[in-house]
Amino acid sequence: MNLGFSVCRCRIKIIPLLAFVAMFTLLIRLGFWQLSRAEEKRELVANQTARMQQELQPITELLAANNDLRYRHVIVEGHYDVEHQILLDNQIYNSKVGYFVLTPFIFRDENKTILVNRGWVLMDKDRSKLPDIAFIPPAGEIAITGVVNSFPQVGLLLKGADEPGAGWPTVVQIINKQKMTDKLQQPLLDFQLQLSAKQPYGYVRAWQVHTGMPPEKHTAYAFQWFVLAATLTLLILWISCKTQKND
Numbered sequence: 526m527n528l529g530f531s532v533c534r535c536r537i538k539i540i541p542l543l544a545f546v547a548m549f550t551l552l553i554r555l556g557f558w559q560l561s562r563a564e565e566k567r568e569l570v571a572n573q574t575a576r577m578q579q580e581l582q583p584i585t586e587l588l589a590a591n592n593d594l595r596y597r598h599v600i601v602e603g604h605y606d607v608e609h610q611i612l613l614d615n616q617i618y619n620s621k622v623g624y625f626v627l628t629p630f631i632f633r634d635e636n637k638t639i640l641v642n643r644g645w646v647l648m649d650k651d652r653s654k655l656p657d658i659a660f661i662p663p664a665g666e667i668a669i670t671g672v673v674n675s676f677p678q679v680g681l682l683l684k685g686a687d688e689p690g691a692g693w694p695t696v697v698q699i700i701n702k703q704k705m706t707d708k709l710q711q712p713l714l715d716f717q718l719q720l721s722a723k724q725p726y727g728y729v730r731a732w733q734v735h736t737g738m739p740p741e742k743h744t745a746y747a748f749q750w751f752v753l754a755a756t757l758t759l760l761i762l763w764i765s766c767k768t769q770k771n772d
Contacts, residue, residue, distance in 0.1 A: 536765055545761045549754055556750035563743035570740070572596075577672055584639075584673070584718075585632070594673040594716065601718065602668045603633040605641070605726075609709055610658055610694040613677060616645055618729060623647045625677065626658050626728060627700070627717065629709060633666050638711040640676075640700070641669065641718045644728030658694060660726050671718040672732065676700040 576596035584599040606629035613625040627640040646656045678699070687701035689708050697705075706713045722730045 541761070541765070545757065549757055552750050552754035552757065556747045556754065559743045559747035559750060562738075563740040563747065566738070566740040566743060581670060585635070588637075595675065597673050598670065598721075599673055599718070600668055600670045601630060601632065601639065602666055603631045603635075604666055605630055605662050606638070606709075606711075607660060607662065608693060611640065611689070611700075611705070612655060612658070612694050612696045613642075613700065614696055614698050616677070618645045618731065621647060624656065624696075626656075629711060629713075630669065630718070631711070636712060637714060638709070639714045639716070639718050640705075641671065641720050642674075643720050643726060644730040646728050655694060655696070662726060669718075669720065669724055671720045671724070673716050674719050676717050 573596045577598055579597060581598050581600055584594070584601045587594050587597060587599065609629055611627040613627055616623050616625045623645050626643045626646055628643055629638050630641045631638050643658075646658065649656065676699070686698035687704055689695040689697045689705060695708065700717075702713055702715060719732050720727045720730060722732075
């Protein structure tokens, strides 16, 4: 009685082997890089959340101390400049296109102005029709609260996107501090104030901690890189190994 059995004979040439090692190393490095980015994003989210939960402080004190204001919950005293409002175009909320409404707020007794993001409003189907954002705040000085944040950014900045439109309210794609300062004829701070949800004179304010790509997506990308590395390994073994039946 003859018994047959198979012998796996693997022959990997030097050039394909070097190419495999280089590609495998790259895929593994990309996977671990995505894992490190995921950890960085988790730390960033935790830091932002912690800063937003710090005690409410006057913005003037933080400015005087040269503290990092981003994500800080602050109080500002002064008055709205309701005659010169800004509509920040192409803002998405619940899969709908609209604007962020930015209203200048002039500090009390100081030559400083901050743009207050009063929230999101829906865009009309006819883009030539701007939303009605007029309001009449109380006379005199008021105090408002919110979270300091950078202005919304875009991935690709097109030419003219930071040019404010004519008249008021003005429509703009992205905030350019210098150009907006020139149009307002007022010195602007480098950041916006996201108006607290409980404050009056606001619109939709579903403020979220933004990290660009969330940690979960980095982890998913890492898994894909590792799967590709494993697939490449199996593929090179399948191509290089031949099965020979011996009697």
